[in-house]
Amino acid sequence: MKETFAGIDWASEEHALCVVDADGGTLAGELFAHEEAGIGQLIARMRGLGVVRVAIERPDGLLVDRLLAAGFTVLPIHPNKLKATRSRFEASGGKSDGFDAFCLAELARTDSHRHRALRPDSDETKALRALTRSREDLVGAKVRLANELRAQLDAFWPGAARLFSDIDSPISLSFLERYPSPADARGLGEKRLAGFLARNGYSGRRSPAELLEKLRSAPEGCAGALEVEARRGAVLGLAAALGPIVAKIRELSAQIAHAVRSHADGDVFLPLFKDPKSVITAARLVAEIGDDRSRYPSSEVLAADAGMAPVARESGKRKVAGFRWACDKRLRDAVACLADSTRHHHPWARSVYLGARSRGLDHPHAIRVLGRAWLRVLWRCWQDEVSYDPAKHGNLRRLQPTGG
DSSP states (O other): OOOEEEEEEOOSSEEEEEEEOTTSOEEEEEEEESSHHHHHHHHHHHHHTTEEEEEESOSOSHHHHHHHHTTOEEEEOOHHHHHHHHHHHOTTOOOOHHHHHHHHHHHHHHSGGGSOOOOOOOHHHHHHHHHHHHHHHHHHHHHHHHHHHHHHHHHHOHHHHSSSSOTTSHHHHHHHHHOOSTTTTTTOOHHHHHHHHHHTTOOOSOOHHHHHHHHHSSOOOOOOHHHHHHHHHHHHHHHHHHHHHHHHHHHHHHHHHHHHHHSTTHHHHGGGSSSTTOOHHHHHHHHHHOSOGGGOSSHHHHHHHTTOSOEEEEETTEEEEEOOOSSOHHHHHHHHHHHHHHTTTOHHHHHHHHHHHHTTOOHHHHHHHHHHHHHHHHHHHHHHTOOOOGGGOHHHHHHSOOOO
């Protein structure tokens, strides 16, 4: 049987399949439900038609895992590339799931040499990715809820929002659950506050008297009784919602620390950070870059995927370098965290950052310049499977004084 090519337009409820032959003739155009039976029928149909390569508009997920496990060569297609391909076959700008599946099948047939085939990551890397992404999502939820809680307190009881360093800290949430409004704290004195601090393991440097003064010196709200009661309920609800999220983030952080230290590539990324407790960003780098060394044949390809390399636009004499929007947003954030943390303590990173600032670049742009420079170093270490060693970093050695 001659080789055929498939395109799948995936969705949450059903997947559109299109299969074309070597000449571009359509052999099948069908829909399959996102159920166990439907996915089994989809795979059986592709095997029956002799499909070898399949293009799909995503690089991961359950369907992609099943296709890889079934032995197909999977080509992940960026949505921007699919969007640019539609006009090759439809001038009117029409769009449908079946048409997208056809466009993907044609990309698998004619342009497979331009797209990297997926290689599944190890179970350890997938587990680390699940942990880091879950933690990142929970941190986002925590920030949103903490901002809402702060806004509620600022409206009728600002002192409670500023009593402790972080409004979402366990001791701050415990205080708000016990004293959610000024009326609840009316009888709060030094002795009672001291007992509360002892029960909750307060580690700050302020005495109960100082904390009480801080609470009472804040501006007083003038909300009416009904509004105070409504906001009191909101404070209780937000504090109750934040508590489990904060606890789960701590639990995930401990799991991530163990997972990245036991990962085969953990020793490549962990030495980039001064503090041995700084494991979250290192874990995110391991998880997002993955195991497949062929995925990034050069440091520039890695920098582009991480959003650290600009997009060049040329037309005649006009040349412009623009911000790269199409990239792995999670990887970009991890590299930016690496750059921002190292500019404070690493001499070479500080030199690169300050050099970019001296050329008139703003802070985010300078961070991307430093991130791109770090990725050259990181890519080499990753390819060679060796830890970062400052003694072998030539640009760093040139900055350091010689002699005794």
